[in-house]
Amino acid sequence: MKSLITLIRFIVGWHFLYEGVAKLMADGWSSESYLTGTFGFMSGFYHWLAQSPTGIQIIDFLNIWGLILIGLALFLGVLVRWAALAGTFLLVLYYFAYPPLGISLLGGDGSLFVVDKIMIEAVILVFIFFYKDKGYCLDYLIGFFPKVKKFFYRQPQKTQEPVAGDINRREALKNLVSLPVLGVFGYGAYHSNRKYDVDISTGATIQINQVALNELKGELPKGKIKDVEISRLIMGGNLIGGWAHARDLIYAGSLFKAYNSEKKIFETLMLCEQAGINAMNIGFPTMNVLQKYKKITGSKLKVTVQVGIDKDNKTDIYDNVTQAIDCGMDLIQLQGNWCDWLVRDGEIDKIAGIVERIRSEGYPAGIGAHTVDSLIACEENGIFPDFYMKTMHHDNYWSAHPRENRRAFEVDGKKYAEHDMFHDNCFCPFPDRTVAFVNQTKVPVIGFKVLAAGAIHPKDGFRWAFENGADFVCVGMFDFQVVDDVNICIETLSKISKRTRGWFA
Numbered sequence: 001m002k003s004l005i006t007l008i009r010f011i012v013g014w015h016f017l018y019e020g021v022a023k024l025m026a027d028g029w030s031s032e033s034y035l036t037g038t039f040g041f042m043s044g045f046y047h048w049l050a051q052s053p054t055g056i057q058i059i060d061f062l063n064i065w066g067l068i069l070i071g072l073a074l075f076l077g078v079l080v081r082w083a084a085l086a087g088t089f090l091l092v093l094y095y096f097a098y099p100p101l102g103i104s105l106l107g108g109d110g111s112l113f114v115v116d117k118i119m120i121e122a123v124i125l126v127f128i129f130f131y132k133d134k135g136y137c138l139d140y141l142i143g144f145f146p147k148v149k150k151f152f153y154r155q156p157q158k159t160q161e162p163v164a165g166d167i168n169r170r171e172a173l174k175n176l177v178s179l180p181v182l183g184v185f186g187y188g189a190y191h192s193n194r195k196y197d198v199d200i201s202t203g204a205t206i207q208i209n210q211v212a213l214n215e216l217k218g219e220l221p222k223g224k225i226k227d228v229e230i231s232r233l234i235m236g237g238n239l240i241g242g243w244a245h246a247r248d249l250i251y252a253g254s255l256f257k258a259y260n261s262e263k264k265i266f267e268t269l270m271l272c273e274q275a276g277i278n279a280m281n282i283g284f285p286t287m288n289v290l291q292k293y294k295k296i297t298g299s300k301l302k303v304t305v306q307v308g309i310d311k312d313n314k315t316d317i318y319d320n321v322t323q324a325i326d327c328g329m330d331l332i333q334l335q336g337n338w339c340d341w342l343v344r345d346g347e348i349d350k351i352a353g354i355v356e357r358i359r360s361e362g363y364p365a366g367i368g369a370h371t372v373d374s375l376i377a378c379e380e381n382g383i384f385p386d387f388y389m390k391t392m393h394h395d396n397y398w399s400a401h402p403r404e405n406r407r408a409f410e411v412d413g414k415k416y417a418e419h420d421m422f423h424d425n426c427f428c429p430f431p432d433r434t435v436a437f438v439n440q441t442k443v444p445v446i447g448f449k450v451l452a453a454g455a456i457h458p459k460d461g462f463r464w465a466f467e468n469g470a471d472f473v474c475v476g477m478f479d480f481q482v483v484d485d486v487n488i489c490i491e492t493l494s495k496i497s498k499r500t501r502g503w504f505a
Contacts, residue, residue, distance in 0.1 A: 282303060445469060446471065
């Protein structure tokens with residue numbers, strides 16, 4: 001029995017030690033992203049810990065050296081009960097940072113409920129504490145000093161205390177022989193880290209954020225659509241849904257989906273919220289992912305979902321609206337392609353019908369469009385939504401197809417073989433007409449595709465959209481772009497000088 005307990009203690013100690021050393025060796029490792037991404041009933045406590053850069057430095061120091069010292073103590077048999085107690089406390093903090101609730105969030109262990117590897121390891125340490133495993137390394141030396149031993153172990157002696165020389169020296173040797181094993185493992189970890197410049201053996205050094213939240217340059221301004229307050233910069237959903245708009249780079253959509261796993265989506269949204277982005281616009285197929293995110297994290301993210309007309313539904317062609325409400329969405333809009341198609345095909349009455357349906361359920365109703373002709377037609381027919389979502393970008397970039405070859409309603413999802421016809425990144429084919437429409441309308445306008453699928457730099461795209469009347473910009477972002485884009489948006493809004501339209505949100 002004792003040999004088995006020693007083996008278990010040896011394994012747990014190695015895990016603690018290696019996690020600590022891995023963090024120590026990783027350049028720029030920080031617990032900031034771990035703390036700011038926490039969820040659950042104790043998330044406020046962890047977020048409070050991450051507020052101060054000085055606090056982060058202290059927490060990083062305590063975390064790294066706590067793991068190392070606890071690991072050494074357990075691995076070598078040094079003050080085992082005290083190490084087990086400290087290790088249990090540390091694991092409890094880890095456990096409640098990301099409590100397993102039956103979903104796969106930031107961990108890589110699949111879907112777990114209540115019991116995970118952290119809890120199992122904590123239970124083992126509790127057992128070691130009450131088992132009173134003494135280790136026989138430093139504890140062996142403590143045996144020479146009965147008073148010191150009594151201080152550490154405070155337990156009644158049922159038999160006469162043996163002299164130090166009578167303690168089982170074989171147990172001490174078994175623990176000391178682990179030192180060369182520790183050296184071999186340690187050298188292997190060090191060699192891998194130096195060779196590949198990354199720790200390939202543990203998740204301890206994985207970095208969620210590329211830019212630290214403490215590099216934010218201020219607070220992101222907000223506006224209102226009806227009674228819903230949302231940030232001027234809105235997270236777009238295309239990168240998450242895999243809609244790359246990458247022209248002839250046919251692999252890009254699959255690449256986006258592979259990168260934006262559920263874990264990465266949740267990490268990115270958590271980062272967005274910490275950076276001040278409190279709103280997102282998504283396609284209808286992504287709705288369930290956002291519902292899950294909001295449910296398990298308690299997020300207050302304001303989500304606008306794009307809906308279409310369900311022509312196959314013989315009883316309710318506006319059933320997408322009902323599904324959006326059931327999924328807990330906050331704002332609902334007619335998707336841009338659908339608006340264009342319905343106007344093009346002479347079914348504008350269905351646009352009026354879906355706007356009425358959304359409003360009848362008590363939700364802000366929006367209309368999206370790629371072609372400005374669609375929105376002009378809506379207003380001419382007396383359809384005025386609570387907000388517009390309009391593609392807004394200039395065409396001064398290399399891959400925009402020639403103006404003379406552009407036509408209304410060409411942004412319809414089709415592929416064109418002709419080189420000088422529509423390219424899958426020119427979503428605002430008539431920017432001058434778009435600017436004219438936006439500047440005369442009296443409802444809030446969300447500008448989207450403002451970067452023309454990556455053809456325009458955010459500094460240029462944000463400025464052009466805001467100066468020409470957009471009240472908000474919606475941009476798809478990878479996690480490593482979030483903080484930079486927030487800073488660009490803050491700086492852009494602080495320097496707007498050419499805007500003539502008032503703010504309608």
